[in-house]
Amino acid sequence: xxxxxKLKILAASAKYDAACTSSGIDRSGSGGLGNASACGIxxxxxxxxxxxxxxxxxxxxxxxxxxxxCVNRRSNDVPRARFTPAEIAELTIGFYxxxxxxxxxxxxxxxxxxxxxxxxIIETLSILRNKYNFRGYIHAKxxxxxxxxxxxxxxxxxxxxxxxxxxxxQKSLKVLAPDKSKNSILLPMGHISGKxxxxxxxxxxxxxxxxxxxxxxxxxxxxxxxPDTDFQILRLSEAMYRNYSLKRVFYSAYxxxxxQKLLPPAGTKPPLLREHRLYQADWLLRFYGFRAxxxxxxxxxxFDPNFDPKCNWALHHPECFPVEVNTADKxxxxxxxxxxxxxxxxxxxxxxxxxxxxxxxxxxGVVLKRAIYFILCGGKRFExxxxxxxxxxxxxxxxxAVKEQEKRDFSEMQITFFDSENxxxxxxxxxxxxxxxx
Amino acid sequence: MPxxxxxxxxxxxxxxxxxxxxxxxxxxxxxPSDICSEEPEQLSLLEIRYIETDTAHSERxxxxxxxxxxxxxFIKQAFLTCVPKRDILILDYIRxxxxxxxxxxxxxxxxxxxxxxxxxxxxxxxAHLLKGFVRFSEYGGVLAAVISPKNKVIPLLADHxxxxxxxxxxxxxxxxxxxxxxxxxxxxxxxxxIDFELPPPDRRERGFRGLWREFYDxxxxxxxxxxxxxxxxxxxxxxxxITEMNRSDTAAKAEILQKNSPLxxxxxxxxxTSL
Numbered sequence: 001x002x003x004x005x006k007l008k009i010l011a012a013s014a015k016y017d018a019a020c021t022s023s024g025i026d027r028s029g030s031g032g033l034g035n036a037s038a039c040g041i042x043x044x045x046x047x048x049x050x051x052x053x054x055x056x057x058x059x060x061x062x063x064x065x066x067x068x069x070c071v072n073r074r075s076n077d078v079p080r081a082r083f084t085p086a087e088i089a090e091l092t093i094g095f096y097x098x099x100x101x102x103x104x105x106x107x108x109x110x111x112x113x114x115x116x117x118x119x120x121i122i123e124t125l126s127i128l129r130n131k132y133n134f135r136g137y138i139h140a141k142x143x144x145x146x147x148x149x150x151x152x153x154x155x156x157x158x159x160x161x162x163x164x165x166x167x168x169x170q171k172s173l174k175v176l177a178p179d180k181s182k183n184s185i186l187l188p189m190g191h192i193s194g195k196x197x198x199x200x201x202x203x204x205x206x207x208x209x210x211x212x213x214x215x216x217x218x219x220x221x222x223x224x225x226x227p228d229t230d231f232q233i234l235r236l237s238e239a240m241y242r243n244y245s246l247k248r249v250f251y252s253a254y255x256x257x258x259x260q261k262l263l264p265p266a267g268t269k270p271p272l273l274r275e276h277r278l279y280q281a282d283w284l285l286r287f288y289g290f291r292a293x294x295x296x297x298x299x300x301x302x303f304d305p306n307f308d309p310k311c312n313w314a315l316h317h318p319e320c321f322p323v324e325v326n327t328a329d330k331x332x333x334x335x336x337x338x339x340x341x342x343x344x345x346x347x348x349x350x351x352x353x354x355x356x357x358x359x360x361x362x363x364x365g366v367v368l369k370r371a372i373y374f375i376l377c378g379g380k381r382f383e384x385x386x387x388x389x390x391x392x393x394x395x396x397x398x399x400x401a402v403k404e405q406e407k408r409d410f411s412e413m414q415i416t417f418f419d420s421e422n423x424x425x426x427x428x429x430x431x432x433x434x435x436x437x438x
Numbered sequence: 439m440p441x442x443x444x445x446x447x448x449x450x451x452x453x454x455x456x457x458x459x460x461x462x463x464x465x466x467x468x469x470p471s472d473i474c475s476e477e478p479e480q481l482s483l484l485e486i487r488y489i490e491t492d493t494a495h496s497e498r499x500x501x502x503x504x505x506x507x508x509x510x511x512f513i514k515q516a517f518l519t520c521v522p523k524r525d526i527l528i529l530d531y532i533r534x535x536x537x538x539x540x541x542x543x544x545x546x547x548x549x550x551x552x553x554x555x556x557x558x559x560x561x562x563x564x565a566h567l568l569k570g571f572v573r574f575s576e577y578g579g580v581l582a583a584v585i586s587p588k589n590k591v592i593p594l595l596a597d598h599x600x601x602x603x604x605x606x607x608x609x610x611x612x613x614x615x616x617x618x619x620x621x622x623x624x625x626x627x628x629x630x631x632i633d634f635e636l637p638p639p640d641r642r643e644r645g646f647r648g649l650w651r652e653f654y655d656x657x658x659x660x661x662x663x664x665x666x667x668x669x670x671x672x673x674x675x676x677x678x679x680i681t682e683m684n685r686s687d688t689a690a691k692a693e694i695l696q697k698n699s700p701l702x703x704x705x706x707x708x709x710x711t712s713l
Contacts, residue, residue, distance in 0.1 A: 004652050011656035029601040031624075037598075042671070043570040044682060046658040049667025053570070056657060091649070097581060097606065098574045100650050100681070136602075255661045270661055350546040360547035 001081060007091070009081040013061040013072050014107060016257075017164070017220065018250040022053040022102035022137040024215030025159050034096060034103070034136030036159065036215075041102050054105035054139060055095055059083055059120055063109030067177040069166065069225045071257040072109050082111075085124035093132050103137030103159075104128065114145035118154065125157035137215070144184045148191055152212075155195055159215040160247070163189050165240075168233045172226035175262060192217050193244040216247035223278060224271040225254040225263055229301035231292070234281055238292040241285065251278045277303040284309055287341050288334045311337045311396045314374060321374045322381070325361065326351050337396060338371030358382055369395055443468040446482065449489045451475035453517050456525055457496035459489050460532050473525035499532070508535045508543060512558065518590040521557035528554070565594035571672070572599075572610060573681045575636060575643050581608035584636055584679055590615050592628060600626045639687065647681050647688075654682040 023040030042051040058072070060082035066074045083091075088106065095101045106124060108117050121140055128134040140158035142151050155161050163185055167173045170182045192213065199212035219240060221233060237249040253270035256263065281303065284290040288310070295309045296302070304312050314321065314337050323332050325347060333344040343365040350356060350364060357377050362368055372382040373392050447462065447470045449455035459473050471484060503510055516528055530550045534542040545551045564587055572595070574581035581603065585591075592612050596619045599610065609620040617630045639647065677683035 004649055007649060008652050008656045011653050015657050015659055029604040031604045033603070033605060035598075035602045037569075039566075041566070041570045044654065044680065045668045045672040046654065047665065047668060048659050048662035049664040049671060050659075050662075051671065052654070052657060055653070057653075094646050095650060097603070098576070098646060098650070098681075099570075099572050099583070102570070253662070255659055270659075272662065346546050349544050353541060353545045354547070356547060363547050363552045 003087065003091070006081040006083055006087075007057070009079050010057045010059075010061060010083060013078070013109075014056045014058045014105070016071060016252060016255065017056065017105070017107060018050075018252040019139065019162060019218055019220060019248070020051055020053050020056055020105065021218075021248065022139075024247055025137070027135060027214075029135055032133035032135045033093070034134050036103070036135070036137045043099070043101055053102045054137065055092055055101045055103070056105040057083070057088070057107075059085075059088065059106060059108035059117070059124070060111055061109050062111050064112075065110055065177075065179040067166075067179065068260050068262055069176055069222055069254065069257070076258055085120060085127055088124045089127040089132065092128060093134065096134070096136055101136075103139070105139040107141035108143065110143065110145075114143045115147055115150060118143045118146035118150040122150065122153050122157065125154070129157055139215075142188050142192065144180060144188060146188070148188075151188055151191060152195060155192065155212045156210045158213060160218060161192055161213045162218040162220070163192070164220045165236070166220065166222050167226050168221050168228045168236050169226065172228060176226060189217065189219070189244050193246075196245070217244065218246060218248040218250065220250040220252055222254050223251050223275050230274070230278060230281075230303050231296040231298070231301040233278060234285075234292045234296060237282060238285055249282060251275050251282070273305055274303070277305070277309060281309045289331055290335075306397050308337075310335070311370070315392075315396070322376045323374060324376045324379065326355055326378060336371055336374045338367035338369065338374075340365075440467055440469050442471045444483075445470050445485045445487055447473045447489050448477060448486055449473065449475055450491050452491060453514065454493055454496040455489065455491040456517065456528060457499045457532075458491050459525070460499050460529055461495040462487075462489050463529060463533070469529075470526075472523075473529060475525070503532065503535055506535060506539045508540055512543070515558045515561060515594075516554050518593060519557040519561040520588045520590075521553065521560075524557070527557070561589035561591065562594065564589050565591040567672075567676070568595060569598055571676050571680055573679060574608060575639055576646075577637060577640070577643070579607065581606055582636060583608075583610045584634075585610060585612055586614050586675070586679060587612060588614070590617065592617050592619050595619065596626055596628060644687070651682050651685065651688075 021040050022036070023038060025036045026038040027036040029035040040053065042053050044052040046052055060080070061072045061078070062080050062082060063070075063072045063074055070076075071078065088104070092101070092104045096103070106121055108121060110117050111120075121143070125138060125140060128138065137160075138158045139160045139162065140154050142154060142161050142163045144163060151161070165185055166180075167176055173180060173182060173185075195212050196216065199209065202209040203211065221236070223233070233251075240246045240249055253272050253275040254264065255270045256266045256268050259266050281290075281292075281295050284295065285292065290310075290313070295313060303309055307315065314335065320332075320335070323336055325333070330344055330348055333339050333347060334341065339347070343361075346364040347356065347361070347366075350360065355378055356364075358368065358372070361371070361375075361377070368382070372385055373387065373395070375382075445468065447459045449459050455475070456473070459470070463469060470487075477486070500510055503513070513528060513532065516524070516531070521527065527550055531542075531554050534545075534548070534550060538545070542548075542551060546555060568585055568587060568591055572583045572585060574583045590612070592610065592615070595610060599608070599619070600621055603621070604624065607622045609618050611618040611632075611634045613634075616632060617628060618632055618634065620627050620629055672680075672683075
């Protein structure tokens with residue numbers, strides 16, 4: 001099998017992993033090949049709109065495990081391939097020099113044993129780091145079940161290490177991933193986060209201490225393969241950020257891979273809107289100071305498809321609004337729909353130089369269409385603002401939701417129209433009309 | 439601030455030249471109605487005054503800005519942008535720095551400050567995108583890339599790529615502003631007013647392009663296809679220089695193959711079977 005054939009197979013089998021970020025660490029080239037930039041750099045965008053930043057491939061898609069949701073499960077009949085460590089290293093360098101990629105994302109199916117698989121990944125990474133003196137970004141998967149010493153070696157070679165939770169509850173894991181257990185996933189995560197913490201301390205003490213996963217740890221959950229609710233998922237993410245100091249939790253809408261009794265049937269559309277809402281909520285947790293319990297609770301376990309989580313929160317907390325833009329603290333500004341992290345920062349800087357009015361806010365990047373219902377400028381509401389419930393809803397609903405609504409309204413209108421007039425001309429009548437029978 | 443006067447300043451197009459216009463505006467205590475770097479094509483009734491570039495003058499202005507704790511770098515970045523009426527905006531901005539001091543930098547709701555901030559954001563953002571979208575081709579060990587940006591981003595890309603490809607000989611050519619960053623034997627230099635065209639790729643290079651395109655196609659989840667999302671993340675104007683988006687070289691090759699078939703058609707030539 002030639003390289004291009006292998007690349008096709010092993011890229012296609014890695015594509016369901018959502019993580020493709022190259023962020024979290026600044027490292028200079030120091031004469032070697034490559035550097036890393038903390039903000040992350042996207043090199044391309046695939047036809048599905050997702051960023052391509054790393055050469056995301058599997059070492060091999062042969063796998064001992066039989067996880068029902070996974071395209072590479074043992075029982076699935078797909079073409080299989082395997083790269084050698086040297087091939088991956090050469091491919092990475094060839095792509096990196098041409099600036100196609102920011103680095104390598106290496107994962108693998110489990111072959112022979114978790115330890116052996118992990119050793120293969122380590123060998124690839126050592127070739128890159130030592131033979132090619134590669135200083136670009138590397139994201140490696142910690143293989144569940146591999147020995148802690150191997151995970152430690154992986155962490156000194158890679159920038160980011162991740163273990164995928166995939167399913168947000170023990171029950172779903174048991175049903176859909178019989179070879180994995182909660183412990184086999186959480187143990188390495190805890191181990192890695194402990195190592196990272198310890199290493200931060202070592203680096204302060206001895207400057208020459210080797211860095212351990214300097215860009216931190218991340219994980220992924222599949223959305224829509226199991227009956228778990230948004231609330232469960234979000235609470236789990238929050239706990240991950242807090243207890244394991246994770247850098248990112250990724251959400252991946254489940255795309256059916258072959259017919260399975262326990263899973264949505266093939267042809268089911270991936271729940272993209274749900275995934276989007278979860279990402280929005282994830283941002284609110286990380287950058288806007290929200291807690292999971294504020295966004296959802298036992299009674300409301302799933303997000304409203306019509307409103308984003310921040311709007312939804314604002315609509316349910318009228319007692320917090322309106323907010324005076326010229327005096328409110330930044331935490332409160334961040335909770336106003338239409339004001340984001342960047343515009344809140346600009347407001348705080350600009351209002352020191354003089355009072356802001358609505359025109360100024362527009363210049364600072366505030367989305368007035370949404371924000372006007374929740375803010376005051378100099379004690380005044382936006383001039384000419386008429387507050388009706390229907391009006392607010394319309395302004396705050398996402399564009400696609402508005403279109404949906406209009407379609408629904410329109411069809412309802414038509415139905416009532418037809419019902420009230422019993423003598424609706426049918427197609428037959430029209431034909432008769434044309435032929436002169438009527 | 440004095441009123442706009444019926445005069446147009448004309449300078450040599452250099453950064454120092456523009457700063458000398460600021461100097462002139464203070465010496466004459468006037469505001470020009472426009473500043474241009476080449477003679478205006480359209481006949482104008484306004485007086486055109488040519489401003490000589492004198493580094494003694496520009497340095498005095500820049501020293502004054504630095505003395506007020508204001509950022510000269512920001513003004514240098516503003517000079518790279520493509521905002522309409524850029525030169526007049528920079529003049530107005532510097533005058534604001536001199537009247538209000540550092541405070542002016544934070545008057546984000548002021549029209550001049552706002553317009554310049556947006557322009558600089560647009561420029562640095564374009565540079566950031568290009569850090570990812572630049573595509574090199576290898577020609578006998580030298581890497582070459584062409585970009586077509588709206589702003590003059592080459593100075594903003596230079597350090598990043600010099601650091602990233604420290605040991606490589608490479609250059610990046612901006613075909614809109616006809617300037618390039620050249621990095622040879624670990625030393626970099628920015629060249630202006632040059633012309634360049636990428637030579638056709640050799641076999642190994644075509645092989646790598648092919649591999650990359652195959653990867654690009656394989657990584658997409660077709661059930662999630664979303665061309666609009668891709669377009670807003672990677673605007674179409676960049677596509678012609680991006681290997682995976684512009685496949686005209688393979689199309690051209692297929693045409694040649696067809697013309698010369700059947701002799702050549704069995705030659706799957708560009709496929710790399712081993713690296």
